[in-house]
Amino acid sequence: MSAIKVNNLSNKKSFLYLFLVGIAFMLTSCAPVKFHSNGLSSVGSTCEGDNCPLPISLTWDVGDWGACSKQCGGGTQSRSVICRQSNGEVVGDSSCALLATKPSVQQACNTQVCVPQGRSVRQTVRVEPGQNQVDILLVVDDSNSMYPDNSKLASRMVGFLNGLETLGVDYQACITTSDTVEFEGSPLIWVDDDKPENQQDTSGILNKNTPNKEKLFRDTIDWIGAGYTESSNDERGIYAMNLAVKNYRHIGCFRPRATQVVILISDEDERSVGGNRALNPTQYRDIEYLDRPESFVATVSQIFNSGGFVKPLIVNSIIVRPGDEQCFNAQNRQERNNEGEYIPSYYGTFFNQLSNMTGGFVGSICDNDYYSHLQFTKEIIRNKLENVQLECQPMSTPKVTLSPAMTTTTTVTGSVMKFNPVLPENTVVTIEYTCPN
Numbered sequence: 001m002s003a004i005k006v007n008n009l010s011n012k013k014s015f016l017y018l019f020l021v022g023i024a025f026m027l028t029s030c031a032p033v034k035f036h037s038n039g040l041s042s043v044g045s046t047c048e049g050d051n052c053p054l055p056i057s058l059t060w061d062v063g064d065w066g067a068c069s070k071q072c073g074g075g076t077q078s079r080s081v082i083c084r085q086s087n088g089e090v091v092g093d094s095s096c097a098l099l100a101t102k103p104s105v106q107q108a109c110n111t112q113v114c115v116p117q118g119r120s121v122r123q124t125v126r127v128e129p130g131q132n133q134v135d136i137l138l139v140v141d142d143s144n145s146m147y148p149d150n151s152k153l154a155s156r157m158v159g160f161l162n163g164l165e166t167l168g169v170d171y172q173a174c175i176t177t178s179d180t181v182e183f184e185g186s187p188l189i190w191v192d193d194d195k196p197e198n199q200q201d202t203s204g205i206l207n208k209n210t211p212n213k214e215k216l217f218r219d220t221i222d223w224i225g226a227g228y229t230e231s232s233n234d235e236r237g238i239y240a241m242n243l244a245v246k247n248y249r250h251i252g253c254f255r256p257r258a259t260q261v262v263i264l265i266s267d268e269d270e271r272s273v274g275g276n277r278a279l280n281p282t283q284y285r286d287i288e289y290l291d292r293p294e295s296f297v298a299t300v301s302q303i304f305n306s307g308g309f310v311k312p313l314i315v316n317s318i319i320v321r322p323g324d325e326q327c328f329n330a331q332n333r334q335e336r337n338n339e340g341e342y343i344p345s346y347y348g349t350f351f352n353q354l355s356n357m358t359g360g361f362v363g364s365i366c367d368n369d370y371y372s373h374l375q376f377t378k379e380i381i382r383n384k385l386e387n388v389q390l391e392c393q394p395m396s397t398p399k400v401t402l403s404p405a406m407t408t409t410t411t412v413t414g415s416v417m418k419f420n421p422v423l424p425e426n427t428v429v430t431i432e433y434t435c436p437n
Contacts, residue, residue, distance in 0.1 A: 057086040058096050060103055068109035077109045118395050118434040127385040127427045128309055133258035134164060136173040137187075137244060139237050141266035142224050143178075145331065145343040149365055150224070153265050153318065154217035165208050172207040174253035176244055177224055178237040178266060185243025187253050190216040191223040204251055234285060235272055237264045238350060241315075242290040242299050249303070256304055259312040267320055267331045267365050270350040279346060293354035310385055316360040318367075319348030327366035384422040390415045391435055398433035 061084040069075035081103050083096035093102065138157075140150050157173075164171045174187035187204040192215065206213065241262060245254055254260065273279040275287035289295050297313065304311040320328050324347075331345030355362045390398075393415045400410055400417075404427070408419045423429060 055086075058091070058099065059084060059086070060096055060099060061090075062103050065107070065109075070110055072110050072112050072114035074111045075109050076106055078106045081105050118436045121391050121431075121433055121435050123388070123390065123431045123433075125385070125388055125429050125431075127423050127425050127429070129425045132168070132170055133255055134169050134171040135254055135258040135260050136171060137241065137253065137260070137262045138173065138175040139178060139240055139262060139264040140175065140221070140224065141178045141235050141237065141264075141268065143233050143235055143266075143268065143343075145267055145345065146265070147221075147225070149265060149267060149318075150221045151218070152368075153263075154221045155214065157217050158214040161206075161208075161213060170208075170258075172205050172253070172255075174204055174206070174244075174251070175220060176240055178235040178240050178264075180236045180239050180243060181234070183240075185240040185247060187244060187248055187251055188220070188224070191220045192216060193219045193222070205253060233272070233283075235266055235268050236270060236291060237266055238270050238293060238296055238354060239288070239290045241296045245296075245299050245303060254304075257309065257311075259314070260300060260304075262313075262315040262360075263318070264315065264351055265318040265365065266348060266351065268344075268346045269348050273346055274349050280344060283344070291350070293350055293357055296354060297357060305387075305389075310387060312384070313358050314360045315351075315354045315358045316363070317348060317351040317355045318363040318365050319351050320345055320366075321362055321364055322347045322349055322352055324364060324366070327364055330366055384424060385427065385429070386419055386422040388417045388419075388429065388431065390417055390431065390433065394433035395436060396434055398431050401430040401432075403428045403430075 061080075061082045063080035065077045065079045068077045083091050083093050085091060085095075096102070138153075140146070140153070142150075161171065161173065175190070176185055176187055177183050189200055189202050189204050190206050190210070192200060192212070201210075206216065210216065241264075248254075269276075270291045271285045271287060272283040275284070275291075277284040296315070300311055300313050320331055328345060328347065332343075352362050354360075390412070394412060398410070398412065398417065402408065402423070406423070406427070408421055408423065411418050411420070417431065419429075
């Protein structure tokens with residue numbers, strides 16, 4: 001029995017020895033790990049020749065750039081970048097994580113500045129000299145409270161006109177009222193009470209050759225009166241200016257090349273309360289476009305301005321100046337025909353705005369003498385060019401050349417070029433720009 005046990009033990013040891021030898025052989029026969037140039041590895045074998053399988057590698061497969069999104073001015077273009085095995089199989093990007101950074105899939109393109117395409121325009125304008133002419137339009141408020149104030153204006157206008165004659169200015173004056181229902185902005189005749197109706201001068205124009213100017217002013221103010229019609233209490237001074245220029249140019253009060261001076265006198269605002277119902281609900285009336293300050297500037301521009309001429313426009317107001325409480329209170333104490341009924345007065349807000357827009361003066365209706373407000377120099381009749389109407393809204397910044405050279409800043413809004421400071425007479429401006437086809 002003891003011999004058998006020994007033999008069994010020997011057999012077991014022999015089997016274990018052979019097992020370990022076999023394992024060792026298998027281990028020594030395994031192929032080493034092969035590393036490829038792309039940084040990844042593949043398991044090869046010790047085999048030789050055609051029987052060995054090819055190693056598998058990974059790479060970024062980069063496509064061509066696509067079309068640019070813009071022709072100029074900076075666009076983008078894209079391409080495909082995928083992770084692909086050497087056997088052609090596409091795998092997720094994470095499989096190529098050990099390779100170099102993934103190439104970009106998008107880039108900027110066509111970054112060059114866009115060259116405008118369109119029609120080239122070269123526009124030349126000469127600022128023509130002024131005509132040494134001044135046209136004066138008097139707009140008088142003929143409401144109940146205004147007769148004393150209009151009389152003061154009339155008594156001082158002769159001195160104003162004589163001053164123009166001293167300057168050698170070719171002037172003419174016409175008169176209308178703020179009652180646009182009765183007179184509709186029509187220039188009125190200058191009345192001479194000493195002449196019968198059939199001997200009145202019906203031209204409506206007063207100039208340096210007109211005799212007895214002061215008497216004509218006084219008689220005309222008397223004839224116009226104050227508060228004689230219901231409509232005369234709806235004061236529309238700016239509306240009247242618009243109607244006069246729009247409808248009565250044929251009378252001769254508005255010469256095409258003359259400086260336009262307007263003198264308005266009123267103790268109220270446009271339509272009495274300037275569209276402010278809170279001031280007086282009874283006198284409130286809607287403000288229309290032709291009542292607004294900007295409308296009159298636009299009317300003059302549309303009718304008279306051209307490529308080389310901008311009609312000088314100055315609107316002077318003799319009003320209850322906004323914020324002048326002392327004058328406001330004094331005007332409010334005026335009685336209607338001495339009957340104990342007080343006539344309300346209002347700040348001339350709209351008239352003040354129009355005068356400021358046109359570089360005119362704003363005088364106080366409470367002053368004893370209006371003459372100082374009517375002073376101005378011959379400089380106002382010198383033609384100046386502030387705006388040029390272009391043929392289109394330019395596609396790029398226009399090139400501006402001035403002769404003689406001067407420093408000015410240009411701004412373009414829509415199709416209008418504005419100069420600051422304005423260009424003096426005899427300046428030649430050349431503007432080059434591009435319009436859309």
